[in-house]
Amino acid sequence: MWYWMPLYGVSGGGVSFIARLVVKVIGDWASIVQMRHPPETGGFYFVISLLVTITIGIVAADGFEEVEGEEDTLTKETVMKTMTTCCVGMIVSFVALLCSMKKAYIHTLLSTKTENKHLHDNFTNNEGDEAMFNIFTVNKHKWRKVIGSEVKAWLYTNIPIWLEEQPAWFNEHAMSVIPEDNIDDPEILAHIRTRNVQEMIQERRGSFMGRALMLPVPTPKRGDEVEEEVGKADAEVVYR
Amino acid sequence: MLKGLCRRILADKQMWSKAKLFAAAALSMINMCTYILMMFEFMREEKTGFAHIMTGSIFVNLGLQLGMVIFQNFKLGWRKALTEVLIALTCINPGVDAFRVASETEIVEGQTVDPKAEMAFNKSVELFAEASPGTVAQMAAIMNTGSNTSSNAAFGFACCVLTAALPSSNMSIDWDTSKKKRKTSPSIYGYVPDKEKEKVLVFSFLCFLSAFNLLTRALTCVLLQLKGGVGACGESTRRRASSLLRRESAEERHVVLDATLRG
Numbered sequence: 001m002w003y004w005m006p007l008y009g010v011s012g013g014g015v016s017f018i019a020r021l022v023v024k025v026i027g028d029w030a031s032i033v034q035m036r037h038p039p040e041t042g043g044f045y046f047v048i049s050l051l052v053t054i055t056i057g058i059v060a061a062d063g064f065e066e067v068e069g070e071e072d073t074l075t076k077e078t079v080m081k082t083m084t085t086c087c088v089g090m091i092v093s094f095v096a097l098l099c100s101m102k103k104a105y106i107h108t109l110l111s112t113k114t115e116n117k118h119l120h121d122n123f124t125n126n127e128g129d130e131a132m133f134n135i136f137t138v139n140k141h142k143w144r145k146v147i148g149s150e151v152k153a154w155l156y157t158n159i160p161i162w163l164e165e166q167p168a169w170f171n172e173h174a175m176s177v178i179p180e181d182n183i184d185d186p187e188i189l190a191h192i193r194t195r196n197v198q199e200m201i202q203e204r205r206g207s208f209m210g211r212a213l214m215l216p217v218p219t220p221k222r223g224d225e226v227e228e229e230v231g232k233a234d235a236e237v238v239y240r
Numbered sequence: 241m242l243k244g245l246c247r248r249i250l251a252d253k254q255m256w257s258k259a260k261l262f263a264a265a266a267l268s269m270i271n272m273c274t275y276i277l278m279m280f281e282f283m284r285e286e287k288t289g290f291a292h293i294m295t296g297s298i299f300v301n302l303g304l305q306l307g308m309v310i311f312q313n314f315k316l317g318w319r320k321a322l323t324e325v326l327i328a329l330t331c332i333n334p335g336v337d338a339f340r341v342a343s344e345t346e347i348v349e350g351q352t353v354d355p356k357a358e359m360a361f362n363k364s365v366e367l368f369a370e371a372s373p374g375t376v377a378q379m380a381a382i383m384n385t386g387s388n389t390s391s392n393a394a395f396g397f398a399c400c401v402l403t404a405a406l407p408s409s410n411m412s413i414d415w416d417t418s419k420k421k422r423k424t425s426p427s428i429y430g431y432v433p434d435k436e437k438e439k440v441l442v443f444s445f446l447c448f449l450s451a452f453n454l455l456t457r458a459l460t461c462v463l464l465q466l467k468g469g470v471g472a473c474g475e476s477t478r479r480r481a482s483s484l485l486r487r488e489s490a491e492e493r494h495v496v497l498d499a500t501l502r503g
Contacts, residue, residue: 022364022368025368025372026364026367026368026408028457029367029371029372029404029453029454029457030367030371030372030404030405030408030450030453030454031408031449031450031453031454032408032411032412032450033412033416033431033446033449034411034412034415034416037428038428050453053453053456053457053460054456056460056464057456057457057459057460060459060460060463060464060467061459061460061463063463063467064463064466064467065467074383079459079463082459083456083459083460083463086452086455086456086459087452087456089448089451089452089455090449090452090453090456092448093445093448093449093452094445094449096445096448097442097445097446097449100433100438100441100442100445101431101432101433101442102430102431102432102433104430105430105431108427108428108431118427118428121427122425122427127426127427130423130424131423131424131425131426134424134425
C-alpha cells in the first residue's frame with residue numbers, strides 16, 4: 001500500500017494513493033518503460049498492460065457498428081484497419097525495443113518481483129555501502145520488519161569505519177537520513193548528529209517535499225560555518 | 241548539410257541532450273496553442289462536450305502547475321512567486337524549465353526542489369492532465385466529423401500524441417542513463433546501450449511504442465463509449481463467436497448426416 005517515499009501517517013497514506021494513481025495513469029497511457037521498476041508498477045504488469053490494451057482494442061473495434069443511413073460516418077473497415085495498424089505498430093516497436101536494449105535487462109520486463117523484495121535484495125546482495133545506504137531514503141514500512149535487525153547490525157559495524165575513512169558519499173546529508181531508532185549505541189549517535197546534521201533534520205521536518213524525497217537541504221555559506229567545521233574536526237579527534 | 245548537423249549534434253552529448261530538451265519544450269508549447277485553438281473551434285462548432293473536456297483538462301493542468309510553482313517559490317517572496325505564476329499562466333513554463341535545466345541552474349535557498357525535479361513534475365502533470373484526456377477528446381471529435389476533419393484538428397491531434405510520446409521517452413532515457421541511478425540501482429537502471437547510435441534507436445522505439453499505445457487506448461475509449469462500455473463490446477464479440485461455433489457445429493452435423501445417408 002505504501003509508496004516508497006518516507007512519509008507516514010495520514011499524509012503518507014494520501015500521498016501514496018495519489019502517487020500510485022498518477023504512476024498508473026502515466027505508465028498505462030504513455031507506456032514509460034521506467035515504470036517497470038518494482039517500486040512503481042513492476043515489469044510483469046507493464047507487459048500485461050500492453051497485452052490488455054491490444055486485446056480490449058481489438059474487441060472494441062470488432063464490436064463497432066456503422067450507423068446505417070448516415071453517409072459521413074466511419075466504416076467498420078476503416079476502424080478495423082486503424083486499430084490493426086495501431087496494435088501491429090505497438091507490437092513491432094516493443095519487439096524492436098527488446099532487440100535494441102541491453103539483453104541483460106530483458107528479464108526486468110517479465111519480473112514479478114515486488115517492491116519489498118527488490119529492496120531486501122538490493123540490501124542483502126551487498127552492491128557496495130553507498131548502494132546499500134539507499135535503504136534509508138525509502139519508507140521504513142517496506143523493510144523494517146524483514147531486514148530491520150540486519151540494517152541495525154550493518155550500521156553498528158560500519159559507522160565507525162565510515163567516520164574514520166570518511167568516504168565522499170558519507171557526508172552530513174547521509175548522516176541526517178539515518179533514523180535514530182536504528183542506532184542503539186548513544187556514542188555512535190552523538191558522532192553522527194553534529195549541530196549541522198541536527199539543523200538539517202529540523203529544516204527537513206518543516207518541508208514536506210524535503211521529507212518526501214529526503215532532499216539535501218541547501219545551506220548557504222555563513223560566517224559561523226567555519227566554527228562548525230572546526231567543531232566537527234575536534235569531535236573527530238576526540239572520537240579517534 | 242542536415243546530415244552533418246545531425247552528426248555534430250549526436251557527437252556532442254551535451255548538445256544532444258539540450259536539443260532533446262528544447263524540442264520537447266517547443267512541442268509542448270505548440271501543443272498548448274493548438275489545444276486552445278481546438279477548444280475555441282469546438283465552441284464555434286457547438287460541440288460543447290469536447291470543448292468542456294478540453295477546458296477542464298487545461299484548468300487541471302494549469303492548476304497543478306500553479307500549485308507546484310507556489311509550493312516551489314513561496315519562501316522567496318511574493319515578487320518572485322508572482323513572476324513564476326505569470327510564466328505558468330502564459331504557458332511558457334516548458335520553455336523556461338528547459339532553459340533552466342540546460343543552463344544547469346542550481347536550486348536557490350528557499351526553493352523546495354531543483355529545476356530538474358520541477359521539470360519532471362510539470363511533464364508528468366502534462367501527461368496526466370493534458371495529453372491523455374486531450375488525445376481521447378480529439379480522437380472522438382475526429383471520429384465524429386468523419387471525412388470532414390479539418391487540418392487544424394488533425395494537426396492538433398498529431399501534436400497531442402507527440403507531446404505525450406516525446407517527453408515520456410526523454411524521461412525514460414534520462415533516468416536510465418543517470419550515472420547516480422545506475423550506481424545505486426544497477427539491477428534496474430542500465431538497459432540503454434552506451435553507444436550514441438544505439439541510444440537514438442532505443443529512443444525512437446520508445447517514442448513509437450508510446451505513440452501507438454496512446455493511439456490504441458484513445459481509439460478503444462472512443463469505440464467503447466460509442467458502444468456503451470466494455471461489457472457491451474464483450475457481449476457482441478461473445479455472441480459472434482458463439483454464432484460462429486453454432487454454424488460450424490451445424491456444418492459438422494450436415495457432414496455426418498450426409499455420410500450416414502450415403503452409408
